Amino acid sequence: EIVLTQSPGTLSLSPGERATLSCRASQSVSSSYLAWYQQKPGQAPRLLIYGASSRATGIPDRFSGSGSGTDFTLTISRLEPEDFAVYYCQQYGSSFGGGTKVEIK
Amino acid sequence: QLQLQESGPGLVKPSETLSLTCTVSGGSISSSSYYWGWIRQPPGKGLEWIGSIYYSGSTYYNPSLKSRVTISVDTSKNQFSLKLSSVTAADTAVYYCARNVITHFDYWGQGTLVTVSS
Numbered sequence: 001e002i003v004l005t006q007s008p009g010t011l012s013l014s015p016g017e018r019a020t021l022s023c024r025a026s027q028s029v030s031s032s033y034l035a036w037y038q039q040k041p042g043q044a045p046r047l048l049i050y051g052a053s054s055r056a057t058g059i060p061d062r063f064s065g066s067g068s069g070t071d072f073t074l075t076i077s078r079l080e081p082e083d084f085a086v087y088y089c090q091q092y093g094s095s096f097g098g099g100t101k102v103e104i105k
Numbered sequence: 106q107l108q109l110q111e112s113g114p115g116l117v118k119p120s121e122t123l124s125l126t127c128t129v130s131g132g133s134i135s136s137s138s139y140y141w142g143w144i145r146q147p148p149g150k151g152l153e154w155i156g157s158i159y160y161s162g163s164t165y166y167n168p169s170l171k172s173r174v175t176i177s178v179d180t181s182k183n184q185f186s187l188k189l190s191s192v193t194a195a196d197t198a199v200y201y202c203a204r205n206v207i208t209h210f211d212y213w214g215q216g217t218l219v220t221v222s223s
Binding site: 045 | 205207208209215
């Protein structure tokens with residue numbers, strides 16, 4: 001079973017700053033199989049990125065995904081107030097990472 | 106617009122079986138392009154994939170839960186269901202159903218909280 005480890009656990013940033021979130025897999029993952037989600041309190045997760053770098057429908061272009069093998073990154077180029085949330089990576093429609101909380105500094 | 110809605114008891118006693126149903130509207134569960142899955146989230150914790158099913162009935166489960174999980178589909182009602190047996194307090198969580206595009210989940214239900222308590 002592939003284990004996904006996300007870091008950092010919490011990221012404290014100000015609006016307008018750049019956020020870089022990491023997802024590391026315990027063994028190599030096909031880029032096609034890596035997805036990112038955003039979750040706000042009391043809401044279901046929302047798909048942001050699939051196939052490591054493809055934005056889902058309606059997702060702003062300030063969100064971008066990259067990476068391959070065992071190391072993947074979600075970047076938010078300029079944080080908007082609505083971007084403060086928890087972010088999860090997932091591989092092959094199964095196991096999730098533990099999440100990274102992006103909080104207002 | 107595709108919508109998914111979870112339904113079922115919000116309270117289950119320890120050692121009993123948790124049963125939930127997900128009703129899909131705005132699209133057919135029999136589409137050949139998709140699986141349908143269950144994910145849960147204990148209060149204040151992260152997401153855990155439980156399992157997924159194809160309209161034909163083919164399933165795949167999280168190995169850590171496989172011995173207790175059964176997912177089934179009823180194409181005539183456009184629904185799929187989850188059964189989790191021998192529950193304990195550790196199974197208390199918000200349970201989500203979602204459309205599984207094999208490699209990711211693109212549409213999610215709002216989630217339903219199930220509490221395991223006597």
